[in-house]
Amino acid sequence: MEPMGTHLRRREGLGGEPEERPSGEGNTETHRAPDLVQWxxxxxxxxxxxxxxxxxxxxxxxxxxxxxxxxxxxxxDRPLPSPHPAPLSKTQKPSFGRxxxxxxxKSLLELVLEFDLLIFSFGQLPLALVTWVPMFLATLLAPYQALRLWARPRAGGAWMLRAVLGCVLLAAHAAVLCVLPIHVAVKHELPPASRCILVFEQVRLLMKSYSFLREAVPGTLRARGREGIWAPSFSSYLYFLFCPTLIYRETYPRTPSVRWNYVAKNFAQALGCVLYACFILGRLCVPIFANMSREPFSTRALLLSIMHATLPGIFMLLLIFFAFLHCWLNAFAEMLRFGDRMFYRDWWNSTSFSNYYRTWNVVVHDWLYSYVYQDGLWLLGGRGRGAAMLGVFLVSAVVHEYIFCFVLGFFYPVMLMLFLVIGGLLNFTMNDRHTGPAWNVLMWTLLFLGQGIQVSLYCQEWYARWHCPLPQTTFWGLLTPRSWSCHA
Incomplete structure (x- = not known):
């Protein structure tokens, strides 16, 4: 028998059988219930x-x-609102009856088109168009007449005189193309967009005249001993000066008709790209870089400006590609019924920079491949492929840097270093052996970074020369970057 006062309580054991526990341990369940309610x-x-x-x-x-x-x-029509209301205190309850x-x-994201930048960029446009006329006439007449002089049969000393006269015509043509636009741009201080028109036409006409002479002179000299004069027709040369290619041929594949609505659509899209580019520069670049030269230089500020300029830079790259290589060239191809419309390939899918350089601008690549790379290999006797490729990069980098220098009005070799040094290294390291989506992502990442560097450094230099003009123009002052020392 258990002692009096000892009460047993049944509980379940491990085996599921009820077991007894002394009541002296306390009724914990009755204590837990109030604690749980309170918690x-x-x-x-x-x-x-x-x-x-x-x-x-x-x-x-x-x-x-x-x-x-x-x-x-x-x-x-109303006065300014009252000052900012004081924040609600912890004891004050917000009113729900607002x-x-x-x-x-106005809307926070309202699109406001400001044409000040566009008007400034295309200032003195009539002067640029008037300057283009003698440039075009020199290209139209001088190379073709020089070729006709060389094509005449050799007859004593008269042929030597004609050969010298042909060389004089070509020298005059080169002088008009090289000196006239630079003189007009510097003397009249043309703004960037008007300078763009002159320098693009200068380079285009030089490349076209070189292609015409390079393709026509060998055949003309071979046929010189025959009866009469053999030379390409003037109409084929005139057509070549306007058609969207830099490689001269007597004939090209032609389409049967002209779709004028397609022409108008392409010109409208090109104009829209120009307006969008001005909007990007005015909203994303001018507010950031206009006063950057007034702040002390720091590596952190430079890196932040480059990161900020990557998005505007890649937008500008895509707008230039679509406006010129697609819209502008397709519009002229349609008007002239030019059949071969492969002005670019799918460069956006490139997994190597060597493929990107080949497919980004097929029109210029064909000219460089035909007259720099292949002729370089011919001069080297079929050897030295690397040297010929370096020659292509050198010519392309120098021309690109010249275009930037002409348009902006100052020498700052950012494009030269990025194209010749960085681009040349990437062309040999990221070659066609690399495939796969990871390499395409890497190519786009480097494109973003390169465009950010270009936009950031060129914008800083532009505004530094605006805020810190030289008291006296010197040769070294023109070559030294102003953004390194300007803190206006």
């Missing part, structure tokens, strides 16, 4: 407190946003 009430109170604080913060943020929007766009108040205000 639940405490958690409910904490939850309510957190919700009230979150609601107070949300109302405060909304009030501040509405006040800042009204401050940024005040109505013209009503919508309508005021005169």
């Amino acid at each position: 639940t009430r405490h958690m409910e109170a904490v939850k309510m407190q957190l919700l009230e604080q979150a609601q107070e913060k949300l109302v405060e943020l909304l009030d501040r946003a509405i006040w800042e929007a009204i401050q940024s766009h005040p109505p013209q 009503r919508k108040v309508f005021v005169v205000r």
Whole structure:
């Protein structure tokens, strides 16, 4: 028998059988119930407190946003709104009966087209177009007449005189193309877009006249001993000066008709790209770089400016590609019924920079491959492929740097270093042996970075020369970057 006062309680053991426990251990279940209720009430109170604080913060943020929007766009027929209301205290409860108040205000993301940058960039456009006329006439007449002089049969000393006269014509043609646009741009201080027209036409006409002579002179000299004069027809040469190719041929594949609605659509798209490019420069570049030269130089500020310029830079690259290589060239090809429209390939899928350089601009690549690479190999006796390729990069880098120098009005060899040094190394390291999507991502990453470097450094130099003009123009002052020392 158990002693009196000892009570047993049944509980389950491991085997599922009830087992007994002395009641002296206390009834824990009866003690846990009040604790659980108290803990639940405490958690409910904490939850309510957190919700009230979150609601107070949300109302405060909304009030501040509405006040800042009204401050940024005040109505013209009403006084300015009252100062920013004090934030709600913890004990003050927000009112849930707010009503919508309508005021005169603009959208935060409203698109405002400002044409100041566009008007400045295309300033003195009539002068640039007038300058183009003698450039075109010199290209139209001088190379063709020189070829006709060389094509005449040899007859004593008369042929030597004609050969010298042909060389004089070509020298005059080169002088007009090389000197006239530079003289007009410097003397009249043409803005960037007007300079763009002159320098692009200068380079284009030089490349076209060289291709015409390079393709026509060998056949002309071989046929010189025959009866009469053999030379390409003037109409074929005139057609070549306008058709979208830099390789001269007597005939090209032609389409049966002209789709004038397609021509108008391409010109409209090219104009839209120009407007969009001005909008990007005005909204994403000018506010950042206009006053950058007035702040002390730091590596952190430079890196941040490069990162900020990557997006505008890649936008500008894509706009130039679409506006010129697609819209502009297709419009002229359609008007002239030029059949071969492969002005570019799928460069965006490139996994190597060597393929990117071949497919980005097929028109220029064909000229470099035919007259620099292949002729270089011929001069080297079929050997030295690497040297011929370096010659292609050298010619391309120098011409690109010349274009930037002509358009911007100063020498800052960013493009020369990126194209010749970095681009040449990437061409040999990221070659066609590399395939796969990872290499395509790497190529795009490097394109973003390269465009950011170009836009950032050229914009800094432009505004540095604007804020810190030279008291006296010197040769070394023109060559030394102003952004390195300007802190206006």
